[in-house]
Amino acid sequence: MRKWYILALFLAICLPVVGFSGNEQKASPSAKDYYLKAKESLDKGEFGTAIDYCNKALKLNPRYAEAYLVRGEAYHKNGKTDEAIKDLNLAIEINPKLSEAYFYRGQVIVSKGDYEKAILDYNQALKLDPKNTEIYLMRGLAYLYHKDYDPAIADFTKALELKPGYLEAYNNRGNCYWWKKEWDKAIADYTEALKLDPKFAAGYYNRGWAYFKKGDKKKADADFKKSVELNPQFKNWQYN
Numbered sequence: 001m002r003k004w005y006i007l008a009l010f011l012a013i014c015l016p017v018v019g020f021s022g023n024e025q026k027a028s029p030s031a032k033d034y035y036l037k038a039k040e041s042l043d044k045g046e047f048g049t050a051i052d053y054c055n056k057a058l059k060l061n062p063r064y065a066e067a068y069l070v071r072g073e074a075y076h077k078n079g080k081t082d083e084a085i086k087d088l089n090l091a092i093e094i095n096p097k098l099s100e101a102y103f104y105r106g107q108v109i110v111s112k113g114d115y116e117k118a119i120l121d122y123n124q125a126l127k128l129d130p131k132n133t134e135i136y137l138m139r140g141l142a143y144l145y146h147k148d149y150d151p152a153i154a155d156f157t158k159a160l161e162l163k164p165g166y167l168e169a170y171n172n173r174g175n176c177y178w179w180k181k182e183w184d185k186a187i188a189d190y191t192e193a194l195k196l197d198p199k200f201a202a203g204y205y206n207r208g209w210a211y212f213k214k215g216d217k218k219k220a221d222a223d224f225k226k227s228v229e230l231n232p233q234f235k236n237w238q239y240n
Contacts, residue, residue, distance in 0.1 A: 031061035038070045042077075050074040065095035069104065076108050084108050099128035103135055106142070115146040133163040140172060149176040167196045171203060178206065183214040201231035 038053035054071035057064055072087035085108055091101040106121035122139035129135065140155030156173035159166050174189030190207035194200055208223030227234040 029056075031057040031064055031067070034060070035064065035067050035070065038067065038074070042070055042074055045077075047074040047078040051078070063094050065091045065098050065101070068094070069098065069101050072101075072108075073104055076104070076111070081108055081112060097128055099125045099132070099135075102128070103132075103138070106138065110138070110142055110145070115142045118142045119146075131162055133159045133166060133169075136162070137166070137169055137172070140169070144172060144176055144179075147179070149180050152176045165196055167193050167200065170196070171200075171206065174206060174210070178210055178213075181213070183210045186210040187214070199230055201227045201234060204230065205234045 034053045034057035038050045038057065041047075041050035041053060051071055051074045054067045054074065057067040058071075061067070068087045068091035072084045072091065075081075075087060076084035085105065088101050088105040088108065091098055092105070095101070102121045102125040106118040106125065109118040109121065119139060119142050122135055122142060125135050126132065126139070136155045136159040140152045140159065143149070143152035143155060153173055153176045156169040156176070159169040160173075163169070170189045170193040174186045174193065177183075177186035177189060187207055187210045190203050190210065194203045194207070197203070204223040205227035208220045208227060211217075211223060212220035224234070
């Protein structure tokens, strides 16, 4: 959901020697230490390492909900969906108020194509964290994938209210309008996305299709050409 950042602050303090024996032992890492290392590894894309650190954290504290959450994320990104859901279920069982666990379980369930079930998790996440723009965005996408365009539009609009200038919300709300055949509204949203990022190739591609469906082939051609200049993967577009 959101990235965590680790800040190490080192203080050098000069003190007089007072006769320590020199036999002091370094403290063993705590469950939290391993958890923080797991988060750092996850952020770096080192999913196997993140899982290993979570295993160590959970060996020291088997009720560490956040460690199950991170391990669940790592499992999912490592292609182990079933293991991810098991860990996220455990995180929720231990801490039913952990909004991130509902959110990420929703992500995993979306990847399995069960959009209605994912929406239920996003609903619960929003009850716990009602101003989180990313949850509105992802629930909106789940509605969009399920072809429920009006609630999707409502979620993308709410995300924009909370976070003006949210490119992904403009683009995906435009996609909803596209599927509803409201070409002018779709074009307006794609245009707003392109104002935010003039090099957003998908925005030109999407707007090109909206112009084409509206019957403005000249503007459609210009947008398709621009999308290919920015990203050659769009060179295979074709009119239907």
